[in-house]
Amino acid sequence: MAKRKTDQRQPRVSIEGEVLRQIRQHARSNSKTEVCGVLIGAENGSGVSISARIPGLNAAQAGTYVTFTQDTWEHIYKIKDKEYPDERIVGWYHSHPGFGVFLSDHDTFIHKNFFSSALQVAWVYDPHNDEEGCFGWAGERLARVSEIRVKDDKGGEEAGETGKPEPVGGIDENEEIVETETEAGPPVWLKWTLTVTSHLLLLALGFVAAWIFFPRPIIVFVNPYNGTAIEAPAGTRIHSDGSVSVPGLPDLQPPSFDRNAKPSVPGSTPQPAPQAPAPKSDGGKDQNAPRK
């Protein structure tokens, strides 16, 4: 599968369960507009481990997208210098209330301008359908990270402190893989809309083809006196019960017949054959009978 190929280029991402909960809570607190913030943590060789986040309280929320303004950065750095002096900004997060997990052009612009380091990631969370995803650099382009490891206790921190790349199997017991998709594709609703639209289009084409290629009934009356055809007036209809309606005339009822009725023409059905007389056997009986 394509997963193995991209794994070598994408950053490995692990996140503290507590940070995950804080991001979700932040996004749910404002279900109409986007919220954003930065991710705090450490880079370790092939990826990042996210250990905290700073909400962008002063981020301008212009309708449906977030912006990192000068004020936002001042607020973020003030908190970072005080509470996380030894950590790094390893990426950012923002919410997509109700429109799925992907990176818009605007998001890509933000990532390229503010989070362009090879290992910096973009975390997207949709609080409406509780879906989340993480995007990172895969060569020249941004792709959805195939595996996100969630650390649910403090056991995974030692690997980060030693500075060595984490052994893949070492902390698996505390981890939970929450994402398996690899590509940053269009949102699901768009795929469904396209599928339904294409099916409806095919259905409409089928109706048009049927109208063109299949024969339509032409109603013709026959003059009973000379056998010539009389063209039915426009608007003449044959109904499913067999009756015919002609504009301007009372409905013509189909001839009715009774299956059990006796035929009016005698001899049209075969008469039952007369019973053949039973052969006489009296003579034989007399011969076999005991003599008196």
Ligand SMILES: [Zn+2]
């Ligand atoms: Zn976005």
